Amino acid sequence: MLSQVKRNEFSYRAPRGTSDILPREQGYWRYVEERAHAICQLHGYQRIETPIFEDTRLFVRSIGEETDIVAKEMYSFPDRSGAMMTLRPEGTAPVCRVYIEHGMHNLPQPVRLYYIAPIFRYERPQAGRYRQHQQFGFEAIGDGNPALDAEVIDMAWQFYHSLGLRGLWLKLNSIGCSSCRPSYLESLKGYYAERIERLCPDCRRRLVQNPLRLLDCKKESCVDIKESAPRSIDHLCPRCQDHFQSVEKYLALLDLPFNVDHRLVRGLDYYTRTVFEIQPQGEEGAQSTLGGGGRYDDLIEQLGGKPTPAVGFAAGVERIILNLKRQNIAAPVPPQPDVFISYLGEEAKDKAIEYGSRLRREGIGAILASSGRSLKAQLRQANALGMSYAIIIGEEELGEGKVTLRDMVSGEQRQMSFEDAMKSLKEKQ
Numbered sequence: 373m374l375s376q377v378k379r380n381e382f383s384y385r386a387p388r389g390t391s392d393i394l395p396r397e398q399g400y401w402r403y404v405e406e407r408a409h410a411i412c413q414l415h416g417y418q419r420i421e422t423p424i425f426e427d428t429r430l431f432v433r434s435i436g437e438e439t440d441i442v443a444k445e446m447y448s449f450p451d452r453s454g455a456m457m458t459l460r461p462e463g464t465a466p467v468c469r470v471y472i473e474h475g476m477h478n479l480p481q482p483v484r485l486y487y488i489a490p491i492f493r494y495e496r497p498q499a500g501r502y503r504q505h506q507q508f509g510f511e512a513i514g515d516g517n518p519a520l521d522a523e524v525i526d527m528a529w530q531f532y533h534s535l536g537l538r539g540l541w542l543k544l545n546s547i548g549c550s551s552c553r554p555s556y557l558e559s560l561k562g563y564y565a566e567r568i569e570r571l572c573p574d575c576r577r578r579l580v581q582n583p584l585r586l587l588d589c590k591k592e593s594c595v596d597i598k599e600s601a602p603r604s605i606d607h608l609c610p611r612c613q614d615h616f617q618s619v620e621k622y623l624a625l626l627d628l629p630f631n632v633d634h635r636l637v638r639g640l641d642y643y644t645r646t647v648f649e650i651q652p653q654g655e656e657g658a659q660s661t662l663g664g665g666g667r668y669d670d671l672i673e674q675l676g677g678k679p680t681p682a683v684g685f686a687a688g689v690e691r692i693i694l695n696l697k698r699q700n701i702a703a704p705v706p707p708q709p710d711v712f713i714s715y716l717g718e719e720a721k722d723k724a725i726e727y728g729s730r731l732r733r734e735g736i737g738a739i740l741a742s743s744g745r746s747l748k749a750q751l752r753q754a755n756a757l758g759m760s761y762a763i764i765i766g767e768e769e770l771g772e773g774k775v776t777l778r779d780m781v782s783g784e785q786r787q788m789s790f791e792d793a794m795k796s797l798k799e800k801q
């Protein structure tokens with residue numbers, strides 16, 4: 373009895389940090405996804421889908437052991453064979469795995485790929501930060517030219533623009549390559565070591581384990597220190613300097629209003645050279661970033677492929693929708709059936725079933741009334757559903773072998789054969 377009560381008291385809810393995307397929200401989702409497909413088509417990126425889970429080592433190796441994502445946020449579990457699996461915490465590493473596994477270096481380079489996929493991170497949930505979110509991302513693999521950085525940044529910018537979003541900031545930085553970064557890190561470590569007493573416990577750990585992450589700290593005590601920290605662009609080797617200058621030149625050519633942000637390092641370890649983020653103006657803070665990306669020239673090699681430069685970007689769909697709403701941008705309402713079929717009695721119901729199916733075969737969306745209601749109640753239901761037309765099959769219509777076609781907005785209605793009603797509805801489409 374007790375267990376019965378307890379069972380009844382429990383109410384099931386979506387897990388913390390996840391959400392149900394209800395029909396009323398679908399218009400936004402569809403809108404964002406359609407714009408995503410459109411921008412990719414314009415730029416020649418092809419869709420790729422990878423499994424929702426991968427071998428844990430793929431993410432540890434690529435994202436970096438000392439990052440928050442790997443250290444604290446992955447959904448990892450042993451499968452029944454004991455192999456450690458992880459729900460995808462980001463989309464770049466799986467795409468690189470695909471590139472290597474499917475021998476894509478044999479295709480014309482760069483290979484341009486995109487994905488729209490769920491991402492899982494065990495983060496502290498708040499507005500704009502979830503444990504499951506959807507990412508739209510694209511990757512251009514196999515070309516180290518700075519023109520490709522500019523292509524990817526422009527594509528990200530034009531994507532937001534095509535959604536109607538305005539007032540965005542584009543932040544840019546270069547964090548150098550494996551040959552110039554070590555000297556930068558030395559200088560960063562030296563600077564922070566002199567201020568070690570003022571650092572938060574996390575930053576003391578970062579100082580030893582992953583100094584670049586020091587610039588990522590959001591704690592108030594560390595923010596001041598961060599402001600005067602050495603800048604990566606002052607330590608770039610000549611090739612990285614040239615690369616950065618070319619990216620800046622191309623972005624200016626494309627009229628993209630970027631700012632160089634010397635603190636921008638991103639939260640994943642695989643980046644080299646260019647890193648960038650797009651944020652709504654006036655909203656600093658990690659959970660406001662609409663999207664980010666950069667170059668990752670060493671990653672494919674780290675994962676066992678040939679040395680292959682690459683650059684990419686990913687955007688969080690939920691945050692985009694949040695900003696669309698903030699900017700009062702309405703998403704187009706997804707199309708819905710136009711015709712409501714109401715009927716009275718069993719014989720009319722048979723006709724309703726048949727006519728509904730015939731309309732749909734002609735490409736005319738139709739919904740049948742629920743059984744057992746008066747005609748008046750059925751038409752009320754049609755109004756509540758926002759239907760444009762109703763086909764009514766009552767006793768009189770049955771007797772005459774006809775239907776009544778009603779315009780739900782004007783209230784005008786006329787009896788005619790079903791074939792004529794269908795013709796007229798087709799013309800109105």
Ligand code: HAM
Binds near residue numbers: 461662664690
């Ligand atoms: P990321 O900055 O970790 O980059 O994530 C990309 C975007 O996903 C963020 O800018 C944000 O809009 C959204 N996002 C991240 N975490 C959450 C969350 N917990 N809740 C809601 N939205 C979130 C990457 O993942 C890289 N793979 C991007 C990339 C692609 N770099 C090169 N290619």
